[in-house]
Every structure is written in structure tokens, then in C-alpha cells.
Amino acid sequence: MSAILSADDLNDFINPGIACIKPVETLPQQQPELNLNPYEVTTEEKVSAGTAPPAQISLTDCLACSGCVTSAEAVLVSLQSHSEVLDSLDRFTELRSPWSQEGATSGVVEGSNGGTPQQKIFVASVSPQTRASLAATYNVSEREAGYMISQLLSGPYGLRSGGAQGSGFQWIVDTNVMREVALVAAAEEAQQAINAPNGDLKRPVLTSACPGWICYAEKTHPHILPHLSKLKSPQALTGTLIKSVLAKKLGVPPELVWHMAVMPCFDKKLEASRRELTSHTWHGQDGDAVRDVDCVITARELLMLAESRNISFPCLPRTPLSKQYAPAFPDPTINRFLFGRNRGQKRKREAADDEIGTSGGYLYHVLKTRQAQTPGSTIRIQRGRNADVSEYTVVSADGEPLLRAARYYGFRNIQNLVRRLKPAKASRMPGAARKPGGARKPNGGGAGGNEGEYAYVEVMACPGGCTNGGGQIKVGDVATLRQVGGTGIENGSVEQEMLPAQRDWLARVDEAYWSAESDDLDNAFEDGDVGLGDAQPGDHNAGSEADTVDGIDRRRVKRLTEHWSSVTGVEVEKLVSTTYRAVESDVGKSKGESSEMEKVSALAVAAGGGW
Structure with missing residues (x-):
């Protein structure tokens, strides 16, 4: 669990269920003392209070039980934290290759023989709400916050500057792009x-x-x-796109692609762990399913990621990555969609x-x-x-x-x-009509x-929307973060600033969120505009005003999904859709009745959770 998370973070919108199966199992048996006189009046000092040991709850338990509905479930997923990100970067060598914009069509990454279990292709996706939270915290624009995140994850002054392997993230994808698809x-x-x-x-x-x-x-x-x-969420769509295309274009198994998402709420960790969002839904490979999103961290955990490597996040360059650290995606059409000048169309x-x-x-x-x-x-x-x-x-x-x-x-x-x-419920009274009350x-x-x-x-789930997610930076943390980061320091003292109330703070975050919409995107990637090429007739970038709704070229998006399907050989419906299931409570059932819960637990472990 991330060190920045505490019990204060768990005051969620719906409290945990009273009949949570894990605390019930760990309650100590209260053994009455022998030879007690039933008529004896005892004092309070003679009564020994039993203290229940702390319940150890994993994601497997939460997915198999309907006792709780809170983002605390996501907080309790110990493996999805900044520590897991650092551990993966230190454990695996970054699988890099000088493939060109035309892509590695041979099916094997040059010099890697398709990659080894000790290698990973690290890819990150970042939500606009996360960038807005960091932008408001450090008084920068949403775009500048995005540059700082890219410098941390991929740049020479970020994660690549340390660690056992010197690994970093090869691509940083804006989830706004796949939001258009959604x-x-x-x-x-x-x-x-x-x-x-x-x-x-x-x-x-x-x-x-x-x-x-x-x-x-x-x-x-x-x-x-x-x-x-x-429909899948932009997070899930991004994970499916990244892993399915890289697996086909580079000839590597999906498990060699490690995808991290930076999201505004802890519940996104639960989404990433769903068995419906794994490679089995689109790849069909034998063996264990691979999650489309391997790890989810929040804005606060992203700052912990930088702090763990002794990196001052606000001191990172607020400029795009150079070409050296921003290679083109193997597929040129998808590369233009993800990183081209037209990405994130202005509304x-x-x-x-x-x-x-x-x-x-x-x-x-x-x-x-x-x-x-x-x-x-x-x-x-x-x-x-x-x-x-x-x-x-x-x-x-x-x-x-x-x-x-x-x-x-x-x-x-x-x-x-x-x-x-x-x-509507049917009335139990004989001859009565259906009860309309429900x-x-x-x-x-x-x-x-x-x-x-x-x-x-x-x-x-969040009042006010996703910019108010549980993983966003709260107004009470801003002063400390600015002081630790070194911003606002003049003459050895921290510049005093009256911080707003939480509601006013959310208004600042919303303003930062919309700042990207008013920016001129023409010069967004002066230095990082790698191998984009010009839109050709019939390309997905070519559209007409009649097909543009809410600033989004619908024909361009449809051609992208059709191209995605042709590259992977998977139907568009399978790539963009998911399913849901009713979760029945096993609280209070006997061991013999809880076999279904054990099946769900086994499936969660088999999906790569490892909990």
C-alpha cells in the first residue's frame, strides 16, 4: 500500500458493509470464564476486552463479496501502487529497439528474438483529470503538467536517471485520444x-x-x-489498443507489454483487475490471461513515484520530450492518431x-x-x-x-x-395488480x-465528476507538496499563499482541466513530433465538417477502429466492448455454499492478480 494513503482517505461515499466476510472470520471467540457466579456483580476492571486482529483484505476478497462498495477496495490492492511500478522497472530490462515509423512488420523486435521474460515494453497512459490536478497544484497549465509527467516517466531527468536497470516508459499516451473512440x-x-x-x-x-x-x-x-x-472506458480501451497492436506488430506475447495508467480515482485499480478486461477477450492465447492494464496509480502516487527516486517533480522540464525519448509507434496510422497534431481535437x-x-x-x-x-x-x-x-x-x-x-x-x-x-413488484395479494411502487x-x-x-x-460516483476523484491532490496537501518540491521558495522561506476551500480548489482543478481545450494545438509537439507524416486521401485524419460533432471527427475515429481491427484480426465489437456480472453475496454461507466464491477467487488469481 502506498505510504501516502491513510485511514483518512477511506471516508468514502458509501461505507463498508457491516457483514464483511473477512472481519467476521477473524473475530476472536469470546470464551466465558469458568465458575462464574451468575448473581455476582463485577466491576469494569474485571472484564477483559478482546481485540480482534486486523483483517487482511485483498482484491480477490472484494471481488468475491458484495459486502462493501467503496474505493477503499482499490486502496487495499497492495500491488497497484508506486512501489509496484518501481519494482517492475528495477526487475525487468526495458525492451527497446530502433524500429522506424513504418513499424516492425517482421514480427520480431530486432535483436531481441521477440523479447524474453526478463524484458518488458513499458507504456503509460495519463488521464486529463490527473494532469489538471497537478497543474493546479504547481500553478502550471494542463499541457505543461503533461510535459512534466512525460519527463518523469520517459525523460533523462526522470525515472531513467536511476534504478537498477535504468528503465523508463517508452510511450506516454493521452487517454483523451481513446476517449474520442468511446x-x-x-x-x-x-x-x-x-x-x-x-x-x-x-x-x-x-x-x-x-x-x-x-x-x-x-x-x-x-x-x-x-x-x-x-463500452470499455478510455483506460481499458487504451490498454487493449496498446497490447493488442504491439503484440501483433512486434511479434511479442502480451505479457511482455507492461501498461501503467495514471488515473484520478482508486476505483480504476478495481477496473484494471476485472477478468473481463484481459487478453483472453481479444488474443485467444493459451495459458493465463494478461491484464490490459497492469497497474493503476493516482496523481498523489505519481508524486510518490518521483519522491522515491529523489526527483523533484515541479523542477522537471516543462517542454516536450526530444525525439530520442519519444519514438514513433510501430504502426504509422495509429502513431498519427495517438501522437499526431490532430490528437485531442479542440472542442x-x-x-x-x-x-x-x-x-x-x-x-x-x-x-x-x-x-x-x-x-x-x-x-x-x-x-x-x-x-x-x-x-x-x-x-x-x-x-x-x-x-x-x-x-x-x-x-x-x-x-x-x-x-x-x-x-415493478407483483403484489402477493390474490387477484391484485402489479405493485407500481418500485x-x-x-x-x-x-x-x-x-x-x-x-x-x-x-x-x-464522485460528486462533481472525475476531477474530484479520490486519488486527486486535496487542497490540504498543496502547501506541503509545493514546499517539498521547491516551488514558491524565496529567500529561504516558503512563499505564503492563501489556499482556497475545497470547493474553490475543485474549481481551480476544473479550470486547469479546460485550459487544454483553449490552447493552440498546432505547436503542441515541436520537438516531439516524430514521424507523423501528412494525412493522405482516405486516411483517418481526413474528414469533413459534416462528420464533426462536438469537435470530434467521427469518420476519422471510425477509420481508426477499422484499421485497429484489421491489424489485430479481431472484430471491433470485441476490442471496444465488455460485459458485466451480478455478484452474489457469500456472507453468512457455509463452506459448502461458498464454492462459487472460491471459483471467483481462483479466476482473479489466474487473471494475473497474484493476491
Whole structure:
């Protein structure tokens, strides 16, 4: 477990279940003393209080039990921490080769014979929320924070400057790129659910990018599962893309690619450990499945990673990596998509930031796609009972509602959502009609309209969205981090600054998150613009204004997924989709009844968890 995590970090939105199976098993047996007089009045000093030993809880336990639904589960995953990152870098030699932009089409990395178990190709992906948190902490732009992260993970003054092997990360991928893939697919999925209301996906379609929300739904509300979007999150999509393409282009097994994700919340560790997000879903190789994401760390753990190597994070260069440390991806088309000038397309700022949100903008992209299909239509927004509940309606020029959607952030609001989506219960009274009490639909907190007409709902566990994730830097830590990092020091004393309240601090993080949208991307990679090439006719970079929705060229994204499928030989559906499962509680069951839990535990271990 990371040293920066403490019990104070576990004050989550939903508390651990009272009947957690692990503490129950470790409770000591209270043996009554012999020859006690039942009529004797004893004093408090004579009563010996028994202290239960600390429960050792692993991820395997959490996945096999529905007793808890918190991000504390992710915190308790000891292997997914900055220590595990350092251990992997010191244990394995970095597998590097001077392949060109055209890629290693021979199927074998030059001079490596396909790699050995003692070698790894290290790849990292970084979320925009993490960059925003670090940007607000050190008073830099979101882009500069991204440069600093790249310098830490790949540059000569970062992790490569120390360690037993001198290893570093070969590529640093912005998850915003694969977010575009997720958004385009989400709009298509929502449209399919609207056109086929009796299909596999029930209305309203609920987003599935938040692992805390997914864990909660699987363990406590299985009736929600048919509503969940089948799409992978940007983190999972990035992991699948990296490992599947490198395995094919370089002729190496997926386990030789080690992928670390830097994310805003601890629940992303749980997502990375799901058996549905492993190489067995797309590779089909024999033996144990390999996780698409090997390790997830947060913004605070990233700073611990630097501190463990005696690296001052704020003193790292705020410039792009040189060509020496930024090689081209083996596939030129995917290289242009991941690292080209057009990556992270700027959005047309037609709406306020809070309308789009800082959780990827799934709902907003679905609305804009529907609006683009009906010229002259507008989007109406009506706030619900609090700032984290809103209702959205796409209205035609004639005032006719075309699509209704909503946003639900925070577990308290989510509980209301799932309760109102609960199917109606049949009355036990003879001849009585079905009881409608459990079938109330979400109405956006009295926002009005027919609640049953919701087509799409964006659901996130954290109030305020992903910039408020549990792994983000809190305002109380800023002063210490700036002092340790050496920023704001003048004449030997730390420059005094009045730090804002937590709500105002989150506003600063949100502002940093959106700063990347207003930057000019033309000069984003002056020094690191490696082998991008020019877009050719028919290339995925070539698109038209008619195909651009919410600043995203939909045709460009679709051609990328088609190319990805052709490279790997795997259907697009298998690459971008996932599945969910209802987790039944084994609390209170006998050993004979808990065989299913043991199967789940064995599967989790076989998936590479090693817990």
C-alpha cells in the first residue's frame, strides 16, 4: 500500500458493509470464564476486552463479496501502487529497439528474438483529470503538467536517471485520444437503444466508464445491468489498443507489454483487475490471461513515484520530450492518431464547461450527435434537486422533444436513480395488480417531463465528476507538496499563499482541466513530433465538417477502429466492448455454499492478480 494513503482517505461515499466476510472470520471467540457466579456483580476492571486482529483484505476478497462498495477496495490492492511500478522497472530490462515509423512488420523486435521474460515494453497512459490536478497544484497549465509527467516517466531527468536497470516508459499516451473512440461509440450505442427499444440494451442507457458505479451496480442492483453501456472506458480501451497492436506488430506475447495508467480515482485499480478486461477477450492465447492494464496509480502516487527516486517533480522540464525519448509507434496510422497534431481535437466551445462536465463528456456528445441529426434543434437544460442532477432535452425547431437524458453524480443521487429504475413488484395479494411502487423513474429532481422517456443517463460516483476523484491532490496537501518540491521558495522561506476551500480548489482543478481545450494545438509537439507524416486521401485524419460533432471527427475515429481491427484480426465489437456480472453475496454461507466464491477467487488469481 502506498505510504501516502491513510485511514483518512477511506471516508468514502458509501461505507463498508457491516457483514464483511473477512472481519467476521477473524473475530476472536469470546470464551466465558469458568465458575462464574451468575448473581455476582463485577466491576469494569474485571472484564477483559478482546481485540480482534486486523483483517487482511485483498482484491480477490472484494471481488468475491458484495459486502462493501467503496474505493477503499482499490486502496487495499497492495500491488497497484508506486512501489509496484518501481519494482517492475528495477526487475525487468526495458525492451527497446530502433524500429522506424513504418513499424516492425517482421514480427520480431530486432535483436531481441521477440523479447524474453526478463524484458518488458513499458507504456503509460495519463488521464486529463490527473494532469489538471497537478497543474493546479504547481500553478502550471494542463499541457505543461503533461510535459512534466512525460519527463518523469520517459525523460533523462526522470525515472531513467536511476534504478537498477535504468528503465523508463517508452510511450506516454493521452487517454483523451481513446476517449474520442468511446464518445463516438457511445453515441452510436445510444442511437441503437432508441431505435430498438426491445433490444439487449434497455433504456435508459447508463454510462459505464466509472468503476465505482459499476462495482456498486454489480454487487447491489443486478436489475441495472441490462441498462449499462457495453463500452470499455478510455483506460481499458487504451490498454487493449496498446497490447493488442504491439503484440501483433512486434511479434511479442502480451505479457511482455507492461501498461501503467495514471488515473484520478482508486476505483480504476478495481477496473484494471476485472477478468473481463484481459487478453483472453481479444488474443485467444493459451495459458493465463494478461491484464490490459497492469497497474493503476493516482496523481498523489505519481508524486510518490518521483519522491522515491529523489526527483523533484515541479523542477522537471516543462517542454516536450526530444525525439530520442519519444519514438514513433510501430504502426504509422495509429502513431498519427495517438501522437499526431490532430490528437485531442479542440472542442467547439458552444456550451459552458459545466454543461460538458469533467468526466469525459459522454452525455454531452450524445446530445450533440442527436442535435446534429436534426438541424435547427436546441438543447434545453433543467437543473434537478442539486448541482449533480440535471435533465437535458433535445428539442426540435417546432418545440417537439426529440431526446431526453440526465446526469447523476454522487452515490446519494445514484441511489435514487437505481431505486426508481427498479422493476415493478407483483403484489402477493390474490387477484391484485402489479405493485407500481418500485417502478418510479428518475425525474431529475422534479425537473418535469415523462421520466420513462430518458434515453441516456451519465452516471459518475464522485460528486462533481472525475476531477474530484479520490486519488486527486486535496487542497490540504498543496502547501506541503509545493514546499517539498521547491516551488514558491524565496529567500529561504516558503512563499505564503492563501489556499482556497475545497470547493474553490475543485474549481481551480476544473479550470486547469479546460485550459487544454483553449490552447493552440498546432505547436503542441515541436520537438516531439516524430514521424507523423501528412494525412493522405482516405486516411483517418481526413474528414469533413459534416462528420464533426462536438469537435470530434467521427469518420476519422471510425477509420481508426477499422484499421485497429484489421491489424489485430479481431472484430471491433470485441476490442471496444465488455460485459458485466451480478455478484452474489457469500456472507453468512457455509463452506459448502461458498464454492462459487472460491471459483471467483481462483479466476482473479489466474487473471494475473497474484493476491
